Amino acid sequence: MPRLLTGNRLETGDVLWWAGSDWSLHIRDAVAVDDDGEALIARLAPQERINDLVLIDVDPTPDGWRPRSTRERVRAVGPSVRPDFALPSLPVDAI
Amino acid sequence: MYRYDEYDQAVVDARVAEFRDQVERRLKNEISEEAFKPLRLMNGLYLQLHAYMLRVAIPYGTVDSRQMRMLAHIARRYDRGYGHFTTRQNIQYNWMKLEEMPDLLADLASVEMHAFQTSGNCIRNISSDQFAAAAADEIADPRPYAELLRQWSTLHPEFSFLPRKFKIAVTGSTIDRAAIKLHDIGLELVQNEAGEIGLKVLVGGGMGRTPMLGHVIREYLPVADYLSYMEAILRVYNRHGRRDNIYKARIKILVNDLGPAEFARQVEEEWALVKPLGLDPPPSELARIAAHFAPPVLDANAPVEIDLSNPDFANWVAVNTHPHKAPGYTIVTISLKAPGEIPGDASADQMDIIADLAQRYAGDEIRVTHAQNLVLPHVRRADLFDLWQVLVSAGLATANLDRASDIISCPGLDYCTLANARSIPIAQKLAVKLAPQEADLGELKIKVSGCINGCGHHHAGHIGILGVDRKGEENYQLLLGGSGAEDATLAKILGPGFDENGIVTAVEKVIDRYKTLRADPAERFLDTYRRVGAEPFKEAVYG
Ligand code: HEM
Ligand code: SF4
Numbered sequence: 112m113p114r115l116l117t118g119n120r121l122e123t124g125d126v127l128w129w130a131g132s133d134w135s136l137h138i139r140d141a142v143a144v145d146d147d148g149e150a151l152i153a154r155l156a157p158q159e160r161i162n163d164l165v166l167i168d169v170d171p172t173p174d175g176w177r178p179r180s181t182r183e184r185v186r187a188v189g190p191s192v193r194p195d196f197a198l199p200s201l202p203v204d205a206i
Numbered sequence: 207m208y209r210y211d212e213y214d215q216a217v218v219d220a221r222v223a224e225f226r227d228q229v230e231r232r233l234k235n236e237i238s239e240e241a242f243k244p245l246r247l248m249n250g251l252y253l254q255l256h257a258y259m260l261r262v263a264i265p266y267g268t269v270d271s272r273q274m275r276m277l278a279h280i281a282r283r284y285d286r287g288y289g290h291f292t293t294r295q296n297i298q299y300n301w302m303k304l305e306e307m308p309d310l311l312a313d314l315a316s317v318e319m320h321a322f323q324t325s326g327n328c329i330r331n332i333s334s335d336q337f338a339a340a341a342a343d344e345i346a347d348p349r350p351y352a353e354l355l356r357q358w359s360t361l362h363p364e365f366s367f368l369p370r371k372f373k374i375a376v377t378g379s380t381i382d383r384a385a386i387k388l389h390d391i392g393l394e395l396v397q398n399e400a401g402e403i404g405l406k407v408l409v410g411g412g413m414g415r416t417p418m419l420g421h422v423i424r425e426y427l428p429v430a431d432y433l434s435y436m437e438a439i440l441r442v443y444n445r446h447g448r449r450d451n452i453y454k455a456r457i458k459i460l461v462n463d464l465g466p467a468e469f470a471r472q473v474e475e476e477w478a479l480v481k482p483l484g485l486d487p488p489p490s491e492l493a494r495i496a497a498h499f500a501p502p503v504l505d506a507n508a509p510v511e512i513d514l515s516n517p518d519f520a521n522w523v524a525v526n527t528h529p530h531k532a533p534g535y536t537i538v539t540i541s542l543k544a545p546g547e548i549p550g551d552a553s554a555d556q557m558d559i560i561a562d563l564a565q566r567y568a569g570d571e572i573r574v575t576h577a578q579n580l581v582l583p584h585v586r587r588a589d590l591f592d593l594w595q596v597l598v599s600a601g602l603a604t605a606n607l608d609r610a611s612d613i614i615s616c617p618g619l620d621y622c623t624l625a626n627a628r629s630i631p632i633a634q635k636l637a638v639k640l641a642p643q644e645a646d647l648g649e650l651k652i653k654v655s656g657c658i659n660g661c662g663h664h665h666a667g668h669i670g671i672l673g674v675d676r677k678g679e680e681n682y683q684l685l686l687g688g689s690g691a692e693d694a695t696l697a698k699i700l701g702p703g704f705d706e707n708g709i710v711t712a713v714e715k716v717i718d719r720y721k722t723l724r725a726d727p728a729e730r731f732l733d734t735y736r737r738v739g740a741e742p743f744k745e746a747v748y749g
Binding site: 119121122123124125126159160162163179180181182185186189190191192193196 | 232233235238239253254255256257258286300302303304305548619620621625627628630631634678679680
């Protein structure tokens with residue numbers, strides 16, 4: 112099952128997705144890390160710039176990555192009760 | 207309103223400067239996140255699902271218009287134009303940036319506010335009755351006693367690292383609007399035979415994973431002595447509370463394990479040691495604090511009779527106002543629960559409007575209620591119509607206080623890292639469905655939490671809803687029969703849980719059954735449930 116690396120930016124708290132060589136605000140830019148995930152965390156965590164680094168399970172869909180857990184779908188899109196703040200990452204009703 | 211003296215202000219200003227330095231060092235990587243996290247939490251800053259979240263303390267739920275305007279300014283300048291009023295009478299902002307925190311906290315300090323002790327294992331913001339100093343049913347204003355507790359507990363070195371968080375509520379009325387039986391310590395102002403004011407002391411209440419009702423350990427404590435008695439309670443707890451197990455660390459577990467009588471005995475023993483140390487303030491100090499809370503000068507000739515010919519206005523007056531001590535005055539509750547909206551959320555513009563109204567019509571005071579509404583405590587009945595018209599135009603005139611659509615909801619999985627399920631959408635759906643029939647249903651308190659921590663008071667709901675995780679899916683348990691008022695009881699789970707649509711239907715079935723069971727139209731849901739028990743409702747939902 113594909114896995115993505117995610118965390119929150121220290122300065123702003125923004126939700127970030129690992130996009131291969133840098134971070135993106137949008138899950139649609141994310142690159143699956145699969146077996147390299149732990150090694151990436153081991154490399155990035157000591158830099159102390161991204162909080163709460165974690166690997167999450169996703170399914171590929173025609174619209175892009177779909178996190179398996181509701182929690183991560185909410186993180187990817189924004190609060191389901193404020194569609195006006197939704198990121199253009201997944202449709203709000205995908206939560 | 208209490209005004210900071212030089213000591214209060216110096217403490218808060220020093221804290222802002224200290225945190226500014228800590229944030230700078232963190233941003234420069236001079237301190238690790240591991241070292242920094244406890245420091246930011248001590249300043250009320252959590253990392254939530256989408257961003258940082260800041261919880262600002264509102265002591266005993268009271269602010270003036272200047273402070274409310276600052277809360278609006280913060281929503282606008284540092285957040286996305288809104289804030290969330292919570293069941294602990296505080297406000298939370300959901301879209302905070304760490305790099306902006308020092309300036310934000312300096313803004314807050316300029317109006318005598320801060321965010322410390324809104325997280326961590328310390329004595330948290332002291333909560334109180336939102337109708338304090340105004341309610342016709344009150345013995346005395348509880349807030350001077352809460353304020354002294356605030357001063358005593360602020361940065362109290364001995365109680366900054368307790369076994370677990372500690373919540374105190376104070377009320378001055380036998381009608382309990384502060385949920386004192388569901389706090390670590392609940393205090394109720396009472397009078398002895400000589401008419402002197404003292405405090406009834408309850409300990410060991412709380413919600414969360416192991417909900418319990420508090421026990422009375424003292425029927426009457428002279429106010430002159432209460433601070434040293436509080437110190438004694440905290441010392442016994444600090445010494446014997448279960449630091450080994452986070453789930454057993456609250457004082458309720460200790461009180462339950464020892465038994466209330468033994469706990470009380472240990473407190474008395476400790477008190478005998480603490481009392482001679484001279485901690486209790488002289489009466490003049492309590493009087494100095496109390497003077498800050500003097501109610502505004504009220505118009506003795508304020509008319510009682512008002513024109514109620516507009517039916518919408520008359521309905522709002524009937525539902526959202528409460529008897530005031532003074533004839534010609536009333537207490538207004540501004541509902542933050544328009545059906546379909548997010549319970550407890552207010553926009554910056556709404557906060558500004560409410561600040562203006564408070565200044566113009568309510569003695570410059572606003573209260574936050576534990577049901578996530580706002581209160582204007584001292585309003586001339588003759589001003590009600592003008593006030594109501596402003597509320598209507600601001601979308602704040604929903605007439606639903608304590609009714610089915612006045613639902614308490616925690617942030618749940620839309621914002622909270624600890625959540626198992628979303629709570630706000632459930633509250634929204636229920637409010638929209640139930641609003642059309644709520645006048646017929648009368649008092650009905652529905653409370654929704656997104657996990658077992660119970661921030662949405664589901665155990666104290668006439669109808670409580672608890673979000674759980676069922677194999678990765680959001681699932682909801684239904685609880686019935688709770689109350690957080692003077693007739694406090696803990697709600698009980700009715701049966702197996704439901705999905706998002708199922709829980710809404712289940713609540714509707716419970717309500718339909720209640721309508722066939724109630725003895726007369728005035729019998730509340732809670733009273734019907736207490737009379738007939740859970741069985742008929744089980745049958746209605748699962749049968
Ligand atoms: C950052 C979001 C929040 C976190 C991490 C959080 C965490 C917790 C935890 C862990 C407990 C359980 C404490 C225990 O059982 O020992 C709890 C209880 C509680 N929280 Fe929250 N909470 C949050 C938001 C809120 C909000 C928004 C409110 C008000 C709407 C609130 C009010 C309460 C209340 C009233 C209780 C139960 C009373 C008690 O402590 O027994 N919390 N919270
Ligand atoms: S009850 Fe759970 S989900 Fe709701 S705010 Fe508290 S910790 Fe978060």
